[in-house]
Amino acid sequence: MSVLDRAESRPGVARTRAEEEHRKTLLLDPRPQEELNTMVLEAMQRTGREYWVVVGVLAVLALGGFLGAWLYMILTGVGVTGLSRPNYWGIFIASFIFWIGISHAGTFISAILRIFGAEYRRPITRAAEMMTTTSLLVAASFLGIHVGRVWVSYWIVPYPNQRGLWPNYHSPFLWDEMAIITYLVGSTLYLYLPLIPDLAMARDRLAGWRGKLYRAMALGWTGTESQWHHLNLAIKVFSVVIIPVMFSVHTIVSWDLAMTKAIGWRSSIFAPYFIVGAVYSGLSAAITVLIIARSSMKLHYFIREEHINALARLVLIFSFTWTYFFFADFLTEWYGGDAAGHTLITLQTVGQMAPFWWTMLFFNIVVPWLTLWNGRIRRSPIALLLITIGINIGMYLERYIIVTGFLRRNHTPFNWGDYAPSVVEIAIIGGSLCTFLLLYALLSRLVPLIPVWEVREGQLTHGLRRVGRATVPTVAELEE
Amino acid sequence: MADQAVVMGSFTDIEPSVDALDDLRALGIPDADITVMSSLPYSPGVLGRPHPKSRLPMISLVSAVVGLVAGLFFTAITPYLYIVRVGGQPIVPVPPTLLLLYEFIMLLLIVGTFGGFLFLNHFPSDKPQYYDPKLSDGRIGILVHCAPEKVTEAMAVFQTHGAEDVHEPERREL
Numbered sequence: 001m002s003v004l005d006r007a008e009s010r011p012g013v014a015r016t017r018a019e020e021e022h023r024k025t026l027l028l029d030p031r032p033q034e035e036l037n038t039m040v041l042e043a044m045q046r047t048g049r050e051y052w053v054v055v056g057v058l059a060v061l062a063l064g065g066f067l068g069a070w071l072y073m074i075l076t077g078v079g080v081t082g083l084s085r086p087n088y089w090g091i092f093i094a095s096f097i098f099w100i101g102i103s104h105a106g107t108f109i110s111a112i113l114r115i116f117g118a119e120y121r122r123p124i125t126r127a128a129e130m131m132t133t134t135s136l137l138v139a140a141s142f143l144g145i146h147v148g149r150v151w152v153s154y155w156i157v158p159y160p161n162q163r164g165l166w167p168n169y170h171s172p173f174l175w176d177e178m179a180i181i182t183y184l185v186g187s188t189l190y191l192y193l194p195l196i197p198d199l200a201m202a203r204d205r206l207a208g209w210r211g212k213l214y215r216a217m218a219l220g221w222t223g224t225e226s227q228w229h230h231l232n233l234a235i236k237v238f239s240v241v242i243i244p245v246m247f248s249v250h251t252i253v254s255w256d257l258a259m260t261k262a263i264g265w266r267s268s269i270f271a272p273y274f275i276v277g278a279v280y281s282g283l284s285a286a287i288t289v290l291i292i293a294r295s296s297m298k299l300h301y302f303i304r305e306e307h308i309n310a311l312a313r314l315v316l317i318f319s320f321t322w323t324y325f326f327f328a329d330f331l332t333e334w335y336g337g338d339a340a341g342h343t344l345i346t347l348q349t350v351g352q353m354a355p356f357w358w359t360m361l362f363f364n365i366v367v368p369w370l371t372l373w374n375g376r377i378r379r380s381p382i383a384l385l386l387i388t389i390g391i392n393i394g395m396y397l398e399r400y401i402i403v404t405g406f407l408r409r410n411h412t413p414f415n416w417g418d419y420a421p422s423v424v425e426i427a428i429i430g431g432s433l434c435t436f437l438l439l440y441a442l443l444s445r446l447v448p449l450i451p452v453w454e455v456r457e458g459q460l461t462h463g464l465r466r467v468g469r470a471t472v473p474t475v476a477e478l479e480e
Numbered sequence: 481m482a483d484q485a486v487v488m489g490s491f492t493d494i495e496p497s498v499d500a501l502d503d504l505r506a507l508g509i510p511d512a513d514i515t516v517m518s519s520l521p522y523s524p525g526v527l528g529r530p531h532p533k534s535r536l537p538m539i540s541l542v543s544a545v546v547g548l549v550a551g552l553f554f555t556a557i558t559p560y561l562y563i564v565r566v567g568g569q570p571i572v573p574v575p576p577t578l579l580l581l582y583e584f585i586m587l588l589l590i591v592g593t594f595g596g597f598l599f600l601n602h603f604p605s606d607k608p609q610y611y612d613p614k615l616s617d618g619r620i621g622i623l624v625h626c627a628p629e630k631v632t633e634a635m636a637v638f639q640t641h642g643a644e645d646v647h648e649p650e651r652r653e654l
Contacts, residue, residue, distance in 0.1 A: 033618030
């Protein structure tokens, strides 16, 4: 029996209980803005010993693993990787695709949910947007790592030169560059714009180096009608523009593979398949990050079960969608009967890639399907933390299989070859994860992780209303 | 506005703020001389104020057009200035050109919109401004530029509607 049903059957006591139930919703549980500001700023400044130990360890691993191993590879050459004919693309490209995928969370949660008026997005948009920016920085670095001689990576840029390469817009690698630059610029500015009023709030309340920093970053914001009007317009424009940009990024990343003649890669379904996979892994990573942030920064008032429950529902929907695309891609290759294509299927299902392939299916299909239909599991932070980490392990393996698995077999068996990432590659990959976590941990203490004004605006527009004997939440539109 | 006085009243609630705005207008103070400051985006409809017009959509549109022109220059004109002949391939292939045009349009649209936002708000600004830090804690500030003889009346309006604080503000460093 639902809360509202109970309210109908026992009007006297249960009606109050129904109201209490509704108060579990953040937007129906308002507190004075002063209190919200204090909570957010305290969370931002909560940097105890544990925090600095974590940051220190991450910094050492990021410096040693990511930058150290990368520097070693630069000094020694790409021969230290496991790359060899025919596997010219290895774990670096798989990681590049993975981090680009993670970056889709911010845009999806912030822009798409904003446009569709999903009110539960309000407290979680910024945490997701910050993931977008930090993961894009890590992703972009993999382009430099992959090309090896990173100091000449500017050769990708078409400009008049003695090599006669100018201008070459035919290559998907250049499309990648343009799409990533556009997305990085767009998502960073999209993170910054709604942050300005909160930076002004931090400016008004904090002194010292933080006060100076926020004074500069708040740009002189005073909250006049004109400033709000321009800000709202700019956010609307960005919300609409950033969505197709997001789609273009992973579409083009998928075309890096699909525009070749390699078996398994040349697929017209790759673009939507990659986008769905990106949103799937991005949403899962957002849940992971939100649960950790909520616990470590004591943000239980802002990030509630309703939020992770709503995101977990989306994760389940995207698990279904990803499975649909995966199966469509797999079936086409299997039914096609191409001998080389079948060697790939054998490689994945019973060959050397089988442990990865089955693990991927377990984490991406079996676990979410068996668990996320259950409301109690969707509201359990511990369960969701494990499930979403598992999904991202599965999604990483998917990229690993697609990039490094499909290159191993082709139409000419004398040109078959195997690939295993070297210690240097694994150190760089592990270090990149630490770099992402380090950047996020630092950023979460530098800028308000919760958009206070958006939460407060939501609380202002939400209320409870009696309809018959039931009490139902309502939301007002304050646009006009 | 050099010979004008400035009065500021701050409220804790939106209702008395809106009532005060009505009374200020009744005093003969035009909307252009009244500024509402708040930590939340109250719309003109909520405040009972005239709908502001913004050039931002036009700036965004012009930026997109600039992106289109820049994109055309790079992808469709420069290949003819620096011709690289590849057997069987056109100098300017249409699908990749469309793809890059799209990215150029989006990039310039994004940068232009952000630039327009800064330009229209005169950001960044480190000039002293009329401001009260309590505004970021949820207060609603009404700033009135009026003739010196109307200062007392304006203050009376604020006080009548229960303003938490009424004073003649100085410009201050933010």
